[in-house]
Amino acid sequence: MRRPAGGPLPGHRPPGRPAAAGPDGGTVRPGSLRAGVAAALIRPTLRAIPWRALAAAGAAGLGITLTPSLVPAPDAELLAQVVRGAAVAGALGAAFLLDDPAERTLATAPSPLLLRRVLRVALVLPAGIAWWIAVLALASLLGGAEAGMPVVGLSVEAAGLSAVALALAAVGMRGATETTGGPFAAAGLLGFLAVAARLPVPVVLLTQPGSPEWNAAHRNWLALLAVALVTFLLHCRDPARRPLPRP
Amino acid sequence: MSTDAGRPQPAAAGPASVLAASRPPALRAALALARVEGVRLLRQPLVWLASAVILWQWVAEQVADDPAGRHPALQRADTETQTMLLLLAAAALVAANLAALRAHRHGTEDLARTLPLPQWLRTLGHLLSVLPVALLGALLAGGRIAQLATLPGAVGRPDPVELATGPVLVVLGGALGVLLARRSRSALAAPLAVLLLTGSLYVVDGLGYSGGYGGYAARYLWLGLHVPQTWSWRSPAPADLLGRPAGWHLAYLAGIVLLVAVAALLRAGGPRWRLRGVAAATLAATVLAGSAQLRPPAGLEDRRAAAVERPAGLQVCQRRGPATYCVFPEFARRAGDWDRTVQAILRRVPAGTAPPLVVRQQLDPAEVYTDPGLLDALVLTQREANRRAGTATAITLGTSWGDEQELTLATTVAFRVAGSPARKDPDAGGDTVPSTEPSAEACGAPAVVALWLAAQASPGTTRAVRAAVADAAASLQAFLAQALPGETHTSADVPGIFLWTGGTFNAPDIDFGHHEAALAAALLDRPADQVGQALRRHWRELSSTATSSTRAAELLAVRLPAGDPLARAAPRSC
Numbered sequence: 001m002r003r004p005a006g007g008p009l010p011g012h013r014p015p016g017r018p019a020a021a022g023p024d025g026g027t028v029r030p031g032s033l034r035a036g037v038a039a040a041l042i043r044p045t046l047r048a049i050p051w052r053a054l055a056a057a058g059a060a061g062l063g064i065t066l067t068p069s070l071v072p073a074p075d076a077e078l079l080a081q082v083v084r085g086a087a088v089a090g091a092l093g094a095a096f097l098l099d100d101p102a103e104r105t106l107a108t109a110p111s112p113l114l115l116r117r118v119l120r121v122a123l124v125l126p127a128g129i130a131w132w133i134a135v136l137a138l139a140s141l142l143g144g145a146e147a148g149m150p151v152v153g154l155s156v157e158a159a160g161l162s163a164v165a166l167a168l169a170a171v172g173m174r175g176a177t178e179t180t181g182g183p184f185a186a187a188g189l190l191g192f193l194a195v196a197a198r199l200p201v202p203v204v205l206l207t208q209p210g211s212p213e214w215n216a217a218h219r220n221w222l223a224l225l226a227v228a229l230v231t232f233l234l235h236c237r238d239p240a241r242r243p244l245p246r247p
Numbered sequence: 248m249s250t251d252a253g254r255p256q257p258a259a260a261g262p263a264s265v266l267a268a269s270r271p272p273a274l275r276a277a278l279a280l281a282r283v284e285g286v287r288l289l290r291q292p293l294v295w296l297a298s299a300v301i302l303w304q305w306v307a308e309q310v311a312d313d314p315a316g317r318h319p320a321l322q323r324a325d326t327e328t329q330t331m332l333l334l335l336a337a338a339a340l341v342a343a344n345l346a347a348l349r350a351h352r353h354g355t356e357d358l359a360r361t362l363p364l365p366q367w368l369r370t371l372g373h374l375l376s377v378l379p380v381a382l383l384g385a386l387l388a389g390g391r392i393a394q395l396a397t398l399p400g401a402v403g404r405p406d407p408v409e410l411a412t413g414p415v416l417v418v419l420g421g422a423l424g425v426l427l428a429r430r431s432r433s434a435l436a437a438p439l440a441v442l443l444l445t446g447s448l449y450v451v452d453g454l455g456y457s458g459g460y461g462g463y464a465a466r467y468l469w470l471g472l473h474v475p476q477t478w479s480w481r482s483p484a485p486a487d488l489l490g491r492p493a494g495w496h497l498a499y500l501a502g503i504v505l506l507v508a509v510a511a512l513l514r515a516g517g518p519r520w521r522l523r524g525v526a527a528a529t530l531a532a533t534v535l536a537g538s539a540q541l542r543p544p545a546g547l548e549d550r551r552a553a554a555v556e557r558p559a560g561l562q563v564c565q566r567r568g569p570a571t572y573c574v575f576p577e578f579a580r581r582a583g584d585w586d587r588t589v590q591a592i593l594r595r596v597p598a599g600t601a602p603p604l605v606v607r608q609q610l611d612p613a614e615v616y617t618d619p620g621l622l623d624a625l626v627l628t629q630r631e632a633n634r635r636a637g638t639a640t641a642i643t644l645g646t647s648w649g650d651e652q653e654l655t656l657a658t659t660v661a662f663r664v665a666g667s668p669a670r671k672d673p674d675a676g677g678d679t680v681p682s683t684e685p686s687a688e689a690c691g692a693p694a695v696v697a698l699w700l701a702a703q704a705s706p707g708t709t710r711a712v713r714a715a716v717a718d719a720a721a722s723l724q725a726f727l728a729q730a731l732p733g734e735t736h737t738s739a740d741v742p743g744i745f746l747w748t749g750g751t752f753n754a755p756d757i758d759f760g761h762h763e764a765a766l767a768a769a770l771l772d773r774p775a776d777q778v779g780q781a782l783r784r785h786w787r788e789l790s791s792t793a794t795s796s797t798r799a800a801e802l803l804a805v806r807l808p809a810g811d812p813l814a815r816a817a818p819r820s821c
Contacts, residue, residue, distance in 0.1 A: 053435045060439050064446050071450075085446050092438045180352060183434035187341050190438055191296045194334060198300065 037111050038119055045119050050096050053182070054124065057093025058131050061086035065135050068142040076209045079143040080154060084206070086135045087158035088193065090128065095165040095185035097124060098173055113238040121166065132158060150209050153218050157205075160221040163228035165189050170235035276364050280372030285379035288342050288421075294380055297338035301331050301387055305394075314707065315649025318400035318584065320483030321392065322577070325405035326476060326491070328388035332413035333448070333473060335387070336420030337441045339380045343421040344437035347373045347428035367517035370425060374508050377421025384417040385410075400584060400648065403486060403577045408493040415500045416473060422507040429514040448473055469496055469540045472503075478551070482647040484610055485561075485575045488554055490547045495540035502533025555610045556628045559636035562608060568593065570604040573638070575646070578608060584648050585656060591704040592661050595779045597786050601664050606656065607633070609643035650707045657708045661700035662757055668693035668792045670821055688758045690821040692789050692799035696782065698759050698767035703775045716768040716813070719761060724812040760819035763796045769805045778803060792821040 064085040068074035074082075097120060100106065106116065132155065140149050165185050172184030196205045205224070207217045288294060308316035347370070350356045359369065392405050427436045451471045468474050469492060478489060509526045513519065554561055554575075564573040565582045570589050572582035585606055593601050609629070633641050642659045644652055662668075669687040689697060702712035759767075770778050785802045788794050796818040800806065807814035 053433060056433075056435060057439065060443065064443070067446065067450060081449065082446075085442060088442055089439065092435060092442065095438075096433075096435055183345055183348075183352065186435060186438040187293055187345065190337065190341060190441060191293055194296060194300050194337075198304065 034115065038115060041111060041116065041119055042123065045116070045123060048100050048102065049120060049124060050099055050182075053096040053099075054093045054127075057089050057096075060092075061089035061131070061135055062138065064089060065138045066142070068139065074143050076143075076148055076150075079139050079149050080209050083135060083139050083149070083154050084157065086139075087132075087154070087161050088189070090131065090135075090158065091161035091165040091189055092186050094124075094128070094162045095169050095189055096182035097121065097166065098169045099182040103173070107239070112241075114233070114236040117170070117232075117236045128162070148209070150214070153209070153214065156218050156221045156225070160225040160228065161189070163225050163232065164192060167228040167231040167235070168192075170232045174235050273364060273368055277368040277372045278375065280364065280369060281375035281378075284346055284373055284376030288339070288346060288376055288380050289383065291338070291342040291345075293338040293342050294335070294383070297335045298383065298387065301334060304331065305391055312707070312710070313650045314400070314653065315647060317398055318402075318581075318648040319395045319398065320403045320578070320646065321396060321401055321405040322403040322486040322489065323476065323483040324395050325392060325409040328391055328410060329413040329416060329473060330475065331391075332384045332388060332417055335380065335384050336417045337445070338420075339377055339417050340420035340424040340427075340441055341437045342380075343373060343377055343424035344428045345424075345434065346376065347425045348432060348434055351432050352434070365516065367512050367515040370429060370511050370515035370517075373425045373428075374422055374511060377418050377425075380421060381414040381417045385414040388413045400580065402580050403483070406486070406491075406493055408497055409491070412493065412497050412500065415497060415504065419472065419500060419504045419507065422504050422511065426507050426511040426514070429511045444472075447471075451475075466541050466543060469499075470537060472500065479610060481611060482645045484646065485554065485577050488547070488551050488610075490544050490551075492540035492542075492544070495536050498536035499533055499540060502529050502536055505529045506533060556625065557632040558607065558609065559632060559638065569601045570606065571638075573605065573607040573641070575608055578646060581608070581646075581648060585644070588653055588656050588704050588708075589660050592657065592664060592700045595700055595703070595775075595782060596664055597783050600786065600790070604660060604663060605638040605641040606660075607638060607641040607643050608646055611645055650711060653705060654701070654708050654711045657701040657704040658697075658757055661697040661704070662687070662689065664700060665693040665697035666790050666792065668697065668821060670819070687756070688760075688819070689763065690760065690796075690819045691763075691792050692794035692796055692802075693792060694759055694763040694819070695766045695770070695796050695799045695803075696789050698764060699770045699778065699782075702767060702771055703778075709771060712764075713768060713771065716764050719764060720811065720813050723761060723816065727812065727815075760796075761813045761816035762818040765807050765811055765813035765816070766796060766800055766803075766805060769807055770803060773805065795820050 065082055067082055067085075068078060071078060098117060107113075109116075136149070136151055136154070140151075143149060168185035168188040169181040172188070173181035199205050201213060201216070203220060204213050204217045205220055207213045211217075345352075350359050359366075364372075388410050392410060395401055396405070423440065424437050427440060430436070448471075451468055451473075468477060474491070474496065476489075477491070478484065506526060506529050509522050509529065513522050513526075558575070559573065561575060562573040563576050563579065564571050565579075567582070567586050568590075570586065570593075572585050574581050589604065589606070629643075630639075633639055642656070642663070644656055667687070668689055668691050670690050698712065702709050781803050782789060789799055789802060
């Protein structure tokens with residue numbers, strides 16, 4: 001998003017001025033205003049979320065989870081790979097979560113970018129978690145009792161992948177005048193996976209269940225999750241908040 | 248990204264091309280578009296990344312400690328270039344899809360409609376733009392095989408058709424990306440397609456590996472896009488046993504590429520009847536090629552059975568000193584690799600004391616491991632065939648050459664050279680892989696000598712023996728630490744150090760006792776020439792099973808460090 005040549009943006013608040021003024025002229029606490037804005041944003045945001053892309057990704061993930069039914073006796077390794085495939089599908093959907101054709105128009109809205117994005121993620125999160133539980137349940141159902149599945153480790157991987165996708169989407173949206181976040185993030189996620197699958201021991205990410213490097217890999221996933229979340233937040237700072245250039 | 252919209256399209260070269268919209272100038276414009284888009288595809292970060300990952304893996308394999316990467320079989324490496332280029336094909340799929348959707352993403356589709364080039368010719372331009380990426384793939388595959396062919400350890404000959412298949416897969420990826428762009432405007436379609444195709448390859452791979460000894464099930468894998476090794480995937484086999492219908496498969500793939508391209512052009516509003524005609528002809532050719540590849544080559548199963556069960560008739564033997572090496576003709580260079588390891592052992596023992604050694608190449612198609620009955624029958628057949636060929640005591644070795652095979656050869660040869668010092672009544676068992684051969688329990692002074700001889704043969708075997716001894720020490724310590732107070736455990740309760748090392752299925756395990764292994768490891772710390780001299784001086788006594796390993800320690804002047812848990816283990820006498 002590029003700023004106009006001069007003057008503050010409509011959302012820009014010069015320092016030293018009261019935070020906000022209520023309709024009756026009295027001062028309103030910023031916190032309650034923020035909550036009010038967030039509440040008012042819920043319905044339009046729900047409408048603006050690209051549900052079709054998310055549904056397509058979710059359906060592909062569930063489809064991948066069904067593959068063990070083709071194999072007579074799926075082992076833990078196969079199940080882990082299948083669940084990972086579903087997690088990648090989910091993350092590909094998440095890559096498109098921030099896409100909004102109205103992004104350019106909304107850039108001038110007073111509600112901060114961070115609030116709009118966090119609200120978007122928060123609204124999708126319950127559905128995402130429900131979908132993930134369905135994937136895990138389906139996989140363990142098809143795998144049978146004896147093929148154990150490291151649920152926590154795989155969930156950490158899925159969270160890490162989705163966070164990477166969101167961070168890439170936020171990076172892709174920055175400085176763009178179009179809704180290019182999704183394509184950038186999806187392509188970036190595939191590139192990330194091509195490298196991640198081959199990373200050697202100290203920075204290893206993808207290991208088989210039962211491997212001695214499993215714990216180290218999941219510490220790396222947690223670190224990656226943190227880095228991705230910080231990147232996401234940093235790239236969701238409203239451009240209007242940046243200091244103005246000196247004339 | 249936003250700057251492309253303003254860039255002049257090569258198609259809009261001038262008013263002349265506006266007038267001749269669908270005549271040859273339009274085709275020229277499509278070619279010009281293909282050139283521009285091709286360069287843009289080559290500059291796509293995903294294409295760079297895929298190429299970088301491919302190169303990185305090749306370099307990593309070459310600089311690894313395991314000599315397997317430096318001893319390739321080219322009739323197998325050619326197929327492996329296809330597997331690597333799948334990554335580039337995936338990158339081409341996503342990149343071509345993004346390129347074909349660029350106008351939609353930037354909202355310039357209406358603008359493009361005012362240009363003289365109709366949408367189907369622009370789609371043709373996008374389809375042709377994949378060719379430079381395929382050329383990049385061909386360069387990668389060709390460079391790889393050329394580099395492997397110059398290695399001194401390379402054997403066999405690559406198949407140009409197999410090498411050409413990888414780049415065709417890249418074109419297919421790009422064409423699929425363009426087709427998806429014409430079917431769906433969502434940029435999600437291409438990454439999801441990559442994910443699903445990867446998943447299907449994973450499934451197909453699994454099916455190929457469990458394809459059965461006859462490989463009939465594996466035949467149907469050829470209807471897929473990428474076909475991994477369907478027979479003898481553990482180790483390379485002579486080219487005429489592979490039975491890969493590479494030519495038909497290439498024609499089949501080319502047909503699919505054409506069908507995908509025609510579907511994209513039809514979707515983009517190309518000349519309907521002409522394209523349908525092309526599609527019908529292509530479909531017929533594809534079905535023909537697709538069914539031709541399913542027919543197994545004549546006599547393939549007989550040739551395979553002969554090569555697995557009675558390899559002697561197909562192999563050539565080279566005699567070098569007391570050793571004879573029998574290999575399939577394509578693997579003639581392997582005899583030299585083997586001989587280096589064998590000579591490293593023989594030069595440490597007095598001349599003329601080594602028994603005659605025959606080392607024979609043995610195919611081990613993994614399919615036999617799934618059926619223990621088949622395996623046992625096969626071992627008996629092979630033994631009989633070996634006896635008839637006059638090499639009843641042949642040491643068998645797989646067709647790969649890496650750390651594992653080197654250790655197997657060194658251990659087995661050293662064990663024979665030291666007089667095969669095995670205990671008389673070893674318990675059958677301890678095998679990790681079905682085998683009718685019971686494991687041999689090496690004992691006495693010759694066990695120390697054998698393990699040291701094997702370990703000093705090469706840096707790889709030294710590393711492997713040291714690692715095995717360190718592992719055994721750690722597990723012995725853990726075992727003894729578990730003992731309850733007052734309870735006495737002896738090391739005899741723990742199995743010794745197995746050096747079954749991934750040779751072929753009919754190679755017996757050799758089990759070295761803890762005490763003997765610790766002595767051999769201690770000898771490795773001393774200069775090899777010094778130990779070698781002492782060994783030659785006392786050879787008669789050291790190679791006798793009547794000599795204990797404690798006596799061997801005295802003769803070789805080696806003492807175990809006091810803290811070594813293996814030092815407490817009892818010596819194993821014959």
